[in-house]
Structure formats: C-alpha cells, structure tokens
Amino acid sequence: MANAKLYKGSLVTIILKLLKESEKMYGYEITQKVKALTKGELNITEGALYPALHKLEAKGLLDVEVIKVDNRLRKYYKLTEKGDKETINKLHELQEYIKTMQVLVNPKLSI
Amino acid sequence: MANAKLYKGSLVTIILKLLKESEKMYGYEITQKVKALTKGELNITEGALYPALHKLEAKGLLDVEVIKVDNRLRKYYKLTEKGDKETINKLHELQEYIKTMQVLVNPKLSI
DNA sequence: TTTTATGCATAAGAATATTATGTATATTTG
DNA sequence: CAAATATACATAATATTCTTATGCATAAAA
Numbered sequence: 001m002a003n004a005k006l007y008k009g010s011l012v013t014i015i016l017k018l019l020k021e022s023e024k025m026y027g028y029e030i031t032q033k034v035k036a037l038t039k040g041e042l043n044i045t046e047g048a049l050y051p052a053l054h055k056l057e058a059k060g061l062l063d064v065e066v067i068k069v070d071n072r073l074r075k076y077y078k079l080t081e082k083g084d085k086e087t088i089n090k091l092h093e094l095q096e097y098i099k100t101m102q103v104l105v106n107p108k109l110s111i
Numbered sequence: 112m113a114n115a116k117l118y119k120g121s122l123v124t125i126i127l128k129l130l131k132e133s134e135k136m137y138g139y140e141i142t143q144k145v146k147a148l149t150k151g152e153l154n155i156t157e158g159a160l161y162p163a164l165h166k167l168e169a170k171g172l173l174d175v176e177v178i179k180v181d182n183r184l185r186k187y188y189k190l191t192e193k194g195d196k197e198t199i200n201k202l203h204e205l206q207e208y209i210k211t212m213q214v215l216v217n218p219k220l221s222i
Numbered sequence: 223t224t225t226t227a228t229g230c231a232t233a234a235g236a237a238t239a240t241t242a243t244g245t246a247t248a249t250t251t252g
Numbered sequence: 253c254a255a256a257t258a259t260a261c262a263t264a265a266t267a268t269t270c271t272t273a274t275g276c277a278t279a280a281a282a
Contacts, residue, residue, distance in 0.1 A: 005237080009118070009120065009269075011269080011270085037214055038211050041207070041211055045271060047273085051231090070228090073277095093115045097118065101125075104149065120239095137260080140260095159238075184260065186260085
C-alpha cells in the first residue's frame with residue numbers, strides 16, 4: 001500500500017474480498033493480483049501483507065495449506081466460515097465509509 | 112474517528128474540505144459539524160483533531176486566528192493558498208481511492 | 223553470471239488514531 | 253443551588269497499521 005494514506009485500514013478488506021472471489025490464494029499471488037487489477041496503482045508491501053495474513057489466520061478467519069510448487073513453498077489461504085461472515089461485514093463497512101465520505105466531500109454541505 | 116478502521120488516513124481530507132466549504136472554522140465546530148453531517152456515524156476525537164490541526168498549521172496549510180467568545184477561546188482556522196491547493200489534491204486522491212477500491216471489490220474480478 | 227522474479231518472514235521506525243487526562247467557563251437539569 | 257453536561261482547548265501513553273530495510277532460498281531471464 002505504498003500510496004496515499006487513505007489506503008490505511010483497507011488491506012484486510014482487500015485480502016478478504018479477493019479470497020472470497022478466488023477461493024484460495026497465496027501471499028505473493030495477492031500482491032500480483034492487486035497490482036494487476038489496479039494497473040500498478042496499488043502495491044501491497046510484504047511487510048504489511050504477511051503480518052496481516054498471520055493475524056487473520058490467528059483470528060480464525062483464514063485457513064492455511066502449505067504446498068510445494070517448483071521446489072518453492074506456497075502458503076495457500078482460504079476463508080473459514082467465520083472469515084466469510086467477516087468479509088461481508090467488511091464490505092458493508094466499506095460501502096458505509098464511501099457513502100459517508102461522499103456526504104462530507106460533496107458540494108452542498110449545509111446543516 | 113472512533114469508528115471503522117477505514118477512516119484512518121481520512122481526517123486531513125475531511126478537515127481541509129470542511130474549511131474549503133466554510134471559509135473558517137474552529138476545532139470543536141469541526142467535530143460537531145462532522146457528527147451532524149454523518150448523523151452520528153463519524154465522531155472525530157479531540158486527540159486526533161487537535162494534533163492534526165497543529166500539523167496542518169505548521170506545514171503552512173492553515174492560518175489561525177484566536178478569538179474570545181463568551182469568555183472562552185476559539186481558534187479559528189482557515190485555508191492558506193497552499194492549503195487550498197492541497198485540498199484539491201486530497202480530494203482527487205479520495206476519488207482515486209474510491210475508484211480503486213470499487214475495482215477491487217466489485218463482482219467481476221478476473222485479470 | 224548477475225539480475226530479476228518468485229515466495230516466505232520479521233524487525234525498526236514512522237504515522238495516525240484511541241483512550242485517558244487535564245484545565246477552564248457556560249449552560250442546563252434535577 | 254448543586255451537579256451534570258456542553259463548550260473549548262491541549263497533550264501524553266498506548267495501540268494499530270503501515271513503510272522500509274533486511275534476511276533466506278530457489279528459478280528464470282538477461
């Protein structure tokens with residue numbers, strides 16, 4: 001997320017949503033997918049991503065499965081049931097956030 | 112901003128935009144206006160607001176004028192020219208952020 | 223053969239916010 | 253009238269989240 005400060009706090013929402021779409025993904029794959037989807041706009045740093053994945057796993061929102069491909073390890077993550085519910089929740093919060101910010105930022109503000 | 116984590120990083124944008132609309136405001140007024148505009152959704156904490164205002168002033172984005180009303184002090188802030196430009200910039204960044212997040216979060220994601 | 227890509231990880235530090243205080247005056251409420 | 257709430261500022265300790273910098277290791281490309 002080496003971009004505008006606004007992305008602070010969005011990483012978990014992004015991870016969860018991508019996993020909801022793709023069933024299972026590994027860390028490096030997530031960084032590449034985000035880069036591709038945003039045409040380079042958003043680059044998730046490893047120092048942010050891996051601790052976030054570990055935390056989500058510790059909270060029981062993700063399950064992990066380690067697989068060896070081409071003699072290199074991949075840690076595939078997928079949503080647990082709890083993670084699926086939390087994803088829905090996070091997406092609602094994002095919609096609310098966007099709505100709220102548009103109220104604050106749109107021209108006709110007068111109380 | 113005692114709400115969802117998504118608001119992290121949005122405070123400066125909110126402050127600048129409100130000042131752009133209202134010409135000049137004081138700190139407490141900002142907290143109340145945000146509360147009213149968002150129907151209580153968003154509550155800016157003093158511990159976040161005042162340091163943010165001081166920092167914006169230090170960076171030359173805000174000018175301050177102290178006035179005594181009803182025997183109580185008010186510190187009125189308004190945008191400098193530099194602050195006005197930065198506001199426009201921050202609003203663009205917000206639009207970009209929202210667009211990017213919608214790409215990431217909208218149904219049809221396939222690269 | 224050196225760089226880049228793939229793939230994970232963590233530690234030090236910066237930035238931003240929450241929570242908890244502190245000070246002071248004005249107004250409302252029981 | 254006393255106590256609680258509202259108005260108005262401020263800062264320190266702590267928490268959270270991220271960036272930057274490292275580190276390890278293998279594979280592919282230049």
